[in-house]
Amino acid sequence: MQEFLNKLPELAKDKQNENKKFFSKLKNKPPKNLDYIMQDLHDREFERTDCLECANCCKTTGPLFTDKDIDRISKHFKMKPQQFIETYLRIDEDNDFVLQSVPCTFLGADNYCSIYEVRPKACREFPHTDRKKFQQISNLTMKNVAICPAAFNIVEAMKERIK
Ligand code: SF4
Numbered sequence: 602m603q604e605f606l607n608k609l610p611e612l613a614k615d616k617q618n619e620n621k622k623f624f625s626k627l628k629n630k631p632p633k634n635l636d637y638i639m640q641d642l643h644d645r646e647f648e649r650t651d652c653l654e655c656a657n658c659c660k661t662t663g664p665l666f667t668d669k670d671i672d673r674i675s676k677h678f679k680m681k682p683q684q685f686i687e688t689y690l691r692i693d694e695d696n697d698f699v700l701q702s703v704p705c706t707f708l709g710a711d712n713y714c715s716i717y718e719v720r721p722k723a724c725r726e727f728p729h730t731d732r733k734k735f736q737q738i739s740n741l742t743m744k745n746v747a748i749c750p751a752a753f754n755i756v757e758a759m760k761e762r763i764k
């Protein structure tokens with residue numbers, strides 16, 4: 602896995618133009634069964650990808666924290682939301698709450714998330730490859746293929762499946 606992760610930014614860069622063309626076509630004319638195709642490709646990929654061997658999203662990017670996330674996680678720590686914000690978060694250039702630093706503070710050395718049950722919604726949904734109307738998040742996906750090996754493989758499989 603580590604070898605693949607090391608090569609991933611370069612691999613994603615090589616595919617950038619091809620992916621741009623593919624997603625622009627997909628946006629204009631998404632197949633009627635795109636939601637079904639994505640669920641299938643997502644399930645197949647995550648049958649063979651073990652996030653515990655990877656954790657690259659937790660190590661390199663980190664999620665946005667919504668107000669609901671902050672309420673839920675601060676309650677878990679028996680902290681006041683404001684205290685949680687001051688301890689762990691900052692506001693980014695888009696005015697969203699994000700982690701003060703990466704790798705994520707809540708990631709263990711064994712790649713387990715110490716707040717898994719209450720983790721942010723963005724962590725639960727990453728890399729968003731099973732979401733409905735996948736064509737609407739192509740810009741985000743083009744960034745994610747450089748971080749997430751599963752997203753990279755799913756996009757490669759999409760290009761094979763949707764000609
Ligand atoms: S909260 Fe958990 S799942 Fe989310 S980035 Fe941190 S370690 Fe990863």
Ligand code: SF4
Pocket residue numbers: 650651652653655656657658659727728748749750751752
């Ligand atoms: S979601 Fe992607 S980047 Fe995150 S741990 Fe799983 S395979 Fe790795």
